[in-house]
Amino acid sequence: MDDKKEKRLLEAMQLVDEAYIEEASPVKPEKSKKEKPARKSGRSIWIRYGVIAACICCVILGAVWLFVPLKTKKTDVSKYSEGEYYEIIEKLAEYYAVEPRYDNRWEQFTEGVGNLFFGDLQEGTMDASPGDGGNMSGMPGDGAGESYQEITDNQVDGIIEGDLMKRSDKYIYYLYDKTLMVYSIAGEKSELIAEYEIDTKGMGKAYVGTWEIFLSQDCDTITVIAPYYDGKTSAQVAVISLNVENPRSITEEERVVVSGSYLSSRLVDGEILLMTGYRIFDVDYDKEETFLPQIDYGDGAQSIAAEDIICPEELSDVYYTVVMKVEEKTLKACGSKAFLSYSEDVYVSEDAVYAMRNFTMYQDKEQRYSGCAMTEIASITYDGATLENGGMILLEGRIKDRYSMDEYNGILRVVTTTERWNGKKYDCLGKKWVDCASTGTNASLFCVDTETWEVVAAVEDFAPEGETVESVRFDGESGYVCTAEVISFTDPVFFFNLSDLNNITYKDTGTIEGYSTSLVDMGDGYLLGIGVGDSSDTVKMEVYIESETGVDPLCSYEVENASYSTNYKSYYIDRENRLIGLGVQRYNEEKGCYVMLLFDGYELQELLCMPLAGQPENQRAVCIDGYAYMFGHREFVVQQVFGE
Amino acid sequence: MEDKQIVDLYWARSETAIAETQTKYGKYCHYIAQRILESFQDAEECVSDTYIRAWNAMPPHRPERLQTFLGKITRRLALDRYDYNTAQKRNCNMQLALEELIECIPDGSNEDTRVEEAVLRDAINEFLGNLTKKNRILFVRRYWYLCSVKELAESMGMSESNVKVTLLRMRNRFKEHLENEGIVV
Numbered sequence: 001m002d003d004k005k006e007k008r009l010l011e012a013m014q015l016v017d018e019a020y021i022e023e024a025s026p027v028k029p030e031k032s033k034k035e036k037p038a039r040k041s042g043r044s045i046w047i048r049y050g051v052i053a054a055c056i057c058c059v060i061l062g063a064v065w066l067f068v069p070l071k072t073k074k075t076d077v078s079k080y081s082e083g084e085y086y087e088i089i090e091k092l093a094e095y096y097a098v099e100p101r102y103d104n105r106w107e108q109f110t111e112g113v114g115n116l117f118f119g120d121l122q123e124g125t126m127d128a129s130p131g132d133g134g135n136m137s138g139m140p141g142d143g144a145g146e147s148y149q150e151i152t153d154n155q156v157d158g159i160i161e162g163d164l165m166k167r168s169d170k171y172i173y174y175l176y177d178k179t180l181m182v183y184s185i186a187g188e189k190s191e192l193i194a195e196y197e198i199d200t201k202g203m204g205k206a207y208v209g210t211w212e213i214f215l216s217q218d219c220d221t222i223t224v225i226a227p228y229y230d231g232k233t234s235a236q237v238a239v240i241s242l243n244v245e246n247p248r249s250i251t252e253e254e255r256v257v258v259s260g261s262y263l264s265s266r267l268v269d270g271e272i273l274l275m276t277g278y279r280i281f282d283v284d285y286d287k288e289e290t291f292l293p294q295i296d297y298g299d300g301a302q303s304i305a306a307e308d309i310i311c312p313e314e315l316s317d318v319y320y321t322v323v324m325k326v327e328e329k330t331l332k333a334c335g336s337k338a339f340l341s342y343s344e345d346v347y348v349s350e351d352a353v354y355a356m357r358n359f360t361m362y363q364d365k366e367q368r369y370s371g372c373a374m375t376e377i378a379s380i381t382y383d384g385a386t387l388e389n390g391g392m393i394l395l396e397g398r399i400k401d402r403y404s405m406d407e408y409n410g411i412l413r414v415v416t417t418t419e420r421w422n423g424k425k426y427d428c429l430g431k432k433w434v435d436c437a438s439t440g441t442n443a444s445l446f447c448v449d450t451e452t453w454e455v456v457a458a459v460e461d462f463a464p465e466g467e468t469v470e471s472v473r474f475d476g477e478s479g480y481v482c483t484a485e486v487i488s489f490t491d492p493v494f495f496f497n498l499s500d501l502n503n504i505t506y507k508d509t510g511t512i513e514g515y516s517t518s519l520v521d522m523g524d525g526y527l528l529g530i531g532v533g534d535s536s537d538t539v540k541m542e543v544y545i546e547s548e549t550g551v552d553p554l555c556s557y558e559v560e561n562a563s564y565s566t567n568y569k570s571y572y573i574d575r576e577n578r579l580i581g582l583g584v585q586r587y588n589e590e591k592g593c594y595v596m597l598l599f600d601g602y603e604l605q606e607l608l609c610m611p612l613a614g615q616p617e618n619q620r621a622v623c624i625d626g627y628a629y630m631f632g633h634r635e636f637v638v639q640q641v642f643g644e
Numbered sequence: 645m646e647d648k649q650i651v652d653l654y655w656a657r658s659e660t661a662i663a664e665t666q667t668k669y670g671k672y673c674h675y676i677a678q679r680i681l682e683s684f685q686d687a688e689e690c691v692s693d694t695y696i697r698a699w700n701a702m703p704p705h706r707p708e709r710l711q712t713f714l715g716k717i718t719r720r721l722a723l724d725r726y727d728y729n730t731a732q733k734r735n736c737n738m739q740l741a742l743e744e745l746i747e748c749i750p751d752g753s754n755e756d757t758r759v760e761e762a763v764l765r766d767a768i769n770e771f772l773g774n775l776t777k778k779n780r781i782l783f784v785r786r787y788w789y790l791c792s793v794k795e796l797a798e799s800m801g802m803s804e805s806n807v808k809v810t811l812l813r814m815r816n817r818f819k820e821h822l823e824n825e826g827i828v829v
Contacts, residue, residue: 009742010723013788015765018712020772024784026791026799027672029711210700229695235659261659279658319656566704617700634728 011588066106080285084306085292088340089285095315096283146170146219151622153520153573155403159348160267162212163569165620165631168219171247174620174631175213180222182247183636187627190638196250198240203228210618214267214328220245221253221329223272227262235261237276241331254331259294259301260322264402266348270328273353273382275346278338280318293322295336304338310378310389311340316359321346323353323380325387335386339378345399349407351383352390352450356405358398363424363433370422373398377405377414379450391453395446396428396460403519403568406474411456412448413498415481417441417469418461428455443469443483447501457501462494464511471531473519474498480527484515491515493529495546509551514540517566522599523575526554530564530571530582539564539584543599557597557604562586565616572596572621579623580604583616583632594621594630596641607641647710654702661702662695669711673718679790680722680738681729690725694718719788738790744815745787767825771818782807783814 074097077089146168154161165174171193172183182194203226214223224240241254260276267273278293285291292309294301304322321342325334342355354377362371375398379390397416399405404415418425418441425436428446443463449456463469463483470491471482477499484491492508493516516529526543533540542556562584572581578599585592594612598605607628612619614633621630626642645664653661673694677687697717707713726738772780782800785791793811797804 009745012764012768013745014716014719015768016772016784016788017769018709018716020769020780020784021712021715021788022709023777024781024789025672025711025715026785026789026795027675029668029672030670210696229659229662235662261657263657277657279656279660281658281660317656319658633724 068105075285077285085288085303088291088306088309088311091311091315091340092280092283092285092291092318095318148215148217148219151572152569153571155347156349158268159350160214161569162214162223162225162265162267163620164210164212164618165622166213166215166222167622167624168215171219172622172629172631173213173215173222173244174636175211175224176618176631176634178211178226180213180224180242180250181636182244182250183629185624185629187625187640188638190627190629190636192636194248194250196242198224198226199252200226200228203236203238212265214265214272215244216328217270222250223267223328223331225262225265225274235259237262237274239272239274239326239331241329253329256326256331256333257296258322258324259296260320263321264346264348267328268382271334272326272328273348274324274326275353276322276324278320278322280320283318293320293338295322295324295333304336308336308387309338309340310342310380310392312357312376312378312392315341316357317341321355323355323382323387325382337380337387337389339380342376342378345402347402347405352379352381352407353387354379354405354407354412356399361426370420370424372396372421372425373417373419374426375399375414375416377412377448391450393448393453393455394428395448395455396426397444400469400472404469404472406479407450408474408476408498410450411501412450413474413479414446414448415469415472415479416444416446418444429458440466441468443467443481445479445481445496445504447498447504457504459496459504459506462506463492467491471516471519471529473521473527475521478521480519480521482516482519482529482531493519493527493544493551495527495544495551507546507550509544509553512553514538514542516542518568518571520571520573520580522578526599528580528599530580533558533560537561537563537587541580541597541604543604555599555603557606559584559586559595561588563616565619567617570617570619572623574623577623579607581621581623581628583612583614583619584609585616592616592619592632594619594628594632594637596621596623596628608639610637610639612637651702651706651710654699655706662699665695665698665710665714669714672711673714676715676718676789677722680719680726682738686725686729687722690718690722693721697721741787741790744811763825764827767822767827771821775814779810779814782810783818786811 075093077093080086080089149167149169151165151167152161152163165172167173170185172185174181178198178200180196181192184190184193212225220243222242222244224242226238226240227235228238229235237258237260239256240252243251243253258274258276260278263275263277265272265274280291283291288303292303294303319341321339322336324336326332327334339355342357345356347354356375356377358373358375360371361374374394374396376392376394378392381388381390395414395416397418399414399416406413420436423435424433427434442461442465444458444460446455447457467483467485469481470484473480479496479498481494482491491514492511494506494508496504496506498504514531514533516531518530520528522528526545529542529544531540532538539559539562540556543554544551545554564582564584570583579596580599581594581596583592583594591611591613594610596607598607610630612630612632613635619632621628623641626640628639628641630637650661650664653664670691673691674687677690681687681690694714694717698714775783782796785796793804793807796807
């Protein structure tokens with residue numbers, strides 16, 4: 001059979017309605033409870049009477065059970081009052097001891113039946129999409145043979161983020177499917193010179209999340225961050241140090257395992273900041289490991305010290321974000337801190353780690369009638385020898401991701417999507433509840449002094465009502481925000497001038513088609529938006545420039561009937577040469593392709609559209625001396641894009 | 645555990661989400677991968693990759709049907725791996741199913757008649773919607789889950805020849821339906 005036709009057939013069958021797929025499932029989902037055995041026939045009449053009598057008793061007992069008032073007792077934790085973790089235990093006990101919503105089970109039952117017909121009218125979910133990236137920075141090498149070259153577009157200059165690909169001036173290191181591949185940089189003569197399969201013994205079979213690598217400044221060490229699930233206990237993160245002094249003979253040097261799921265990591269001055277998440281299940285206050293994150297420094301797992309745990313007055317979640325600092329070469333731990341109840345993305349500035357927690361605040365906790373979405377941001381500093389507690393701030397609205405935060409000259413700038421119910425909002429400046437005309441969603445910008453932890457400036461409700469923040473980017477005294485009404489695929493893009501906090505000004509594009517899921521400052525006042533066009537099936541890149549009256553779209557590039565990755569790290573951004581690269585998967589095409597564009601100041605020119613295997617999420621590319629080196633699913637392609 | 649609760653665990657970035665998915669849908673995903681790859685090891689790896697994809701997709705995605713969401717991921721991954729393995733070997737069962745299905749695709753070579761995905765989706769699902777429940781299950785099991793005729797006969801309580809004849813009739817109807825819609829896959 002023709003391979004292409006075969007592929008199309010398979011694609012066509014992928015379009016079968018989900019209901020039919022589920023209906024035809026030959027394997028039924030596993031159930032924890034066993035089916036009841038079938039009743040046997042031919043019971044004697046006495047047994048029947050017995051059953052009837054038992055049923056009557058059950059009905060009476062059931063009625064009593066239904067109308068007995070419900071009570072939720074808070075666990076008595078006073079016996080731990082002398083312990084180091086008493087404050088945390090008390091808060092956890094408070095969190096788990098939720099007051100009963102119903103007076104008795106009958107009320108609970110009748111409301112439940114009501115909900116079947118009328119639905120749950122109050123439901124809110126957080127949208128926290130991961131992403132990564134930032135400014136380009138050229139890191140100097142040590143001059144001893146190989147020198148480090150930065151290719152990840154880090155959010156903060158000099159704060160290096162892990163990725164699938166790193167490079168020196170001689171080699172490109174690409175991690176794919178547990179295998180580290182080393183390619184020489186030699187234009188069309190480039191080749192795979194070494195392949196090193198990471199030892200996954202004891203790591204189970206489920207590799208949770210994307211593995212990432214760092215390359216040391218002297219190009220001698222690759223650090224692999226390998227999240228996995230061992231199938232028995234919980235998610236773990238292995239940090240593996242590989243000696244790549246001789247890339248043809250790679251050896252594993254050190255390995256450290258940290259419990260929890262992988263969130264993010266950074267490399268700063270030879271030290272790795274590892275951020276992991278740890279969720280509490282089945283608390284037993286007699287066993288620290290059931291409610292405290294554990295760190296293994298090599299001499300057995302230990303709980304994080306109480307003074308190293310930052311927690312809010314009232315918990316909104318039982319989840320820790322753990323920050324651990326280790327030396328890059330030796331993997332020796334230099335300290336750890338944990339944020340309890342902070343469960344969202346993490347932003348790392350030049351000297352601090354900011355964790356956030358989103359929650360809903362009600363004016364009246366009992367009635368829960370009017371309220372608004374809130375975010376609390378807490379920080380720790382990491383520039384000293386150890387990690388130290390920083391400040392905290394409460395802001396109105398929800399934060400989408402770490403790009404919504406930026407620290408500049410001691411001011412933390414934050415953009416949030418605000419959401420209010422029944423005409424009330426919490427005024428973060430005045431620290432009180434105030435009336436507001438708008439309900440639903442909008443966007444606000446806050447500037448927080450990181451010395452005093454006070455809001456020093458704010459621009460509230462700057463977007464059209466009903467819109468949400470889709471992407472944010474800061475660059476020095478400028479801030480860029482894309483808000484959108486996702487359903488109608490329209491957005492404005494805002495340019496903020498933050499040079500004078502007493503007079504923050506902004507301009508916008510007005511409503512335009514599509515919206516950006518990532519914004520990239522391309523320098524010289526140009527802003528690139530990567531996102532969707534007039535439908536979710538159109539990949540769109542658009543360049544914006546500020547004019548006297550507003551913000552104007554300058555040029556765009558679109559691929560129809562295609563999808564792309566929203567992970568910022570999968571984009572190739574070269575500001576110096578104004579190159580943009582990303583993987584695109586056209587529907588009904590066998591292979592995806594890697595698109596590289598040149599922004600010449602007027603147009604986005606397509607330099608290449610190279611068929612490349614694999615998902616856009618995992619495709620990477622870099623342009624060196626006129627050649628584009630592209631990496632996909634077990635595929636490596638080199639193509640000349642400049643010269644000759 | 646209910647699907648909604650499992651999805652909530654993914655959204656809460658809880659590692660238990662994987663364990664619960666493995667418990668509830670591990671066998672289901674393995675079944676799909678095994679039919680395509682015919683290798684226990686490959687199927688296992690494919691299922692592991694499915695968990696990673698699910699982990700990376702939720703959030704932001706919140707699937708309405710977790711089972712089919714996972715099934716679709718597994719099928720896609722298995723087919724990708726199958727492509728990769730194709731140079732070395734061919735999966736007879738899958739080949740056979742595809743050979744059967746290709747018979748009912750109209751013989752059109754004109755690129756202009758190639759259809760939009762949405763039109764094709766509607767045509768396929770309209771055809772399936774008009775089948776009896778039993779026939780629909782038979783068709784989807786054969787051409788989506790890639791079950792063998794023998795497996796279908798056993799699971800549906802039919803003889804193998806009956807399964808073959810029923811499938812043949814359905815393929816003819818499918819071909820007719822696509823032709824009426826002016827569709828070339």
